[in-house]
Amino acid sequence: MVDDTYSTPTPAASGFSIADDQRVRLLFCLAVAIFKAATLIYAASGLLQDPDNWWHVRVGLDILSSRTFPTVDTYSYTSAGSPWIAKEWLGQILFALAYSLNGWNGVTLLTIAMITLTVFLLAWYLSASLKPTIAFGLTFVLSFLIDPILTARPLVFTLPIIVIWTAELFRAARREQAPPLWLLPLLCLWANLHATFTFGFIIAAFAGLDLLARTHLTKPGLLGRWIAFGMLCPLVSLLNPYGIKAILATFSVAYGNEAVAFIDEWQPFNAADSYLMEGFLLAALFGLLVSRVQIGWPKTLFLLFNLHLLLTHQRFAYLFVLLVPLVLAAEIGEQFAWVSAQKWTKGHLDRLERFLASHFHSISAAIGILVVSAAAIFSSVSGVEPSPKTSAKGALAFAQQHNLSGNVFNSYNFGGTLIFHGIKTFIDGRTDQLFLNGFMKKTMSTGNSGGKPILEEQLKTYAIGWALLATDDSRIPFFDELTGWRRAYFDKNTVIFVPER
Structure with a gap:
């Protein structure tokens, strides 16, 4: 018998339709979505804390102006000419359009809209x-657990897609139906927005396994349609400006990318730093064990x-938070009447519901x-700006006033703002494809106790003309x-060093 938990319930004799x-x-x-939007508007600057916010907008602006898709790096001098693709080009263009319309207010409002959706x-x-x-x-609870990944980066455009993709595929499996073909254009859109589209293949495979567990090979025709859908997934994802390169780029992080060890969001889950997430995981585990669902x-x-x-890379916590409750909700609603939507439809509306x-x-x-x-007021009144920890606003103004020239040696978190302002970087946030072959490891080692000789070597090798560093560097x-170097500028967040004349 086909379960129809997701279907529209039959009206009961109790009086409501x-x-x-x-x-x-x-x-x-709508209420929970609007409440989330209100909290995001209240703390809108928190959506512009990431150094990558800067360069995503710049890449989008450059694609719009040149009407070409980049294939080599033109934003750094250390990796100039190396193969590099803007695999998140569509999301970058959307941010660029929002920025062109209303500056960082527009970027923030677009981000809030995607999260609210x-x-x-x-x-x-x-x-x-x-x-x-x-x-x-x-x-309400889940929406706040994903706060750490809520920032103005192309990933935010994929969040509505991954919710729809997962819910619809597991619903089709539960109903013992073929996967909806209209999901394939959604996957194509996903492939042009962010590299996480390959997770769509994996989610589809799990939904297919769920169907297999339900039918036990008794419906070979239906199983064949699921297999055909699975084969179409990588094919439709090739419909992007870079073809197979977009898929291959997703594996550069998963397998042997040296930058992973140095970037906070790629670190393993640390309960000491994420006590709310730890509490959620323990509560979820307790509930599953005690309820025996x-x-x-x-x-x-x-x-x-x-x-x-989640445990391997804390940046993927959002997948657990969003998708696991989504997938398990049908069984929970079916097995526990006090939370069941179908049970609710057979009762009487309470006073609020009426x-x-x-x-x-x-x-x-x-x-x-x-x-x-609210959107109109926010757009016209709010003056949201990226974090001063990533903008180096005063330092860049100083550099322009004093005509600082030559290659800049920059802290990682200033790479985005340098790209945005047209200054070629030493290093920046595009480490999924660039700054490899030992470069990242060597650069990070310059901050260790014995790193001074390595730093001197890099200053000479790359003909550094000035240095832009975060105050905690x-x-x-x-x-x-260093002999021959002096501090030329400093503020709360930045320090500039220049050679002695």
Whole structure:
């Protein structure tokens, strides 16, 4: 018998209709999404804390102006001419368009819109299996657990896609149906937005296993359609300006990229630094063990796979947070009546739910006016700027005023702003493809206790004309000791060293 947990419930004799059910569900989903948007607007500058925010906008602007897609590095002098592709080109163009329209306010507002859409979709799919109040509360918690990855980078455009992709594939498997073909254009879009599109292949494979576990090879025709869908996934992802190179680039980080060991977001999960995430993981594990919920071996493997990604690289915590509850919600709603959406539809609306259902149109109109007004006010009034820890605003103004020239030796976190301002970098955030073959390891070793001779070698090898360092850069004492170098500028976040004349 085919399970239909995700389908629209049959109206019960208790008095409220399918329309009332959907209206209440929709308003709860909108409420949690708007609440998340409000918190993001309140702390909008937090979305521009990453040094990569700068160069993503610049790459998008350059693609728009040149109408060509880069194939070699032109932004650094240490890797100039090396193969490099803008595999996230579409997301970069979207950010560039937002920046062209309204500066960093536009970039921030676009980012907030994508996150809000993600939260709404997550609540919507969860509320298909869990009653609206439970879906509201769970989405509220999950939306704050993903805060560490919420920044103005192309990844944010993929969040709504990965929620839809996962929910629809596992729903098709649960219903013992073929995967929806309309998901393939969505995958193509994903492949042009961010390199994580290869996770789409893996998610589809897990959903296929879930179907296999349900049908036990009794429906070979259906299984064949799933296999065909799986074969089409890599084919449609080739529909991008770089073809197979976009797929191959995704493996450069997964296998042997030397930069991984030095970048915070690629470090293993550390409970001491992420106590909220640790609490969520322990609570989830406790709930699964105590409740003895039956989820089947394919979904158990899916849970373990996402847990492995989280523990290996903390940047992938969002996959666990978003996808595991999404995939397990159907079984939880089916096995526990007190959280079940179907059980809820057979009962009576409470006072709040009756109010929401009867005033649906007026509430929806008010929400629409509120959203449009908030966006307009934010765009015209707010003056959001990237973090001063990445902008080096005063230092770059000093460099321009004093005509500092030659190659700059820069701290990693200033690479993005240098690219944005048209200054070729020593190193920057494009380490997934560049600054390899020992360069990253050697550069990072210059900050170690014995790194002074290596630093001197690099200054000579690359004909460094000046240095732009963050105030917490461990190489600053070495520069202070170097013969022929002096501090020319410093502020709260930056220090500039120049050669003695």
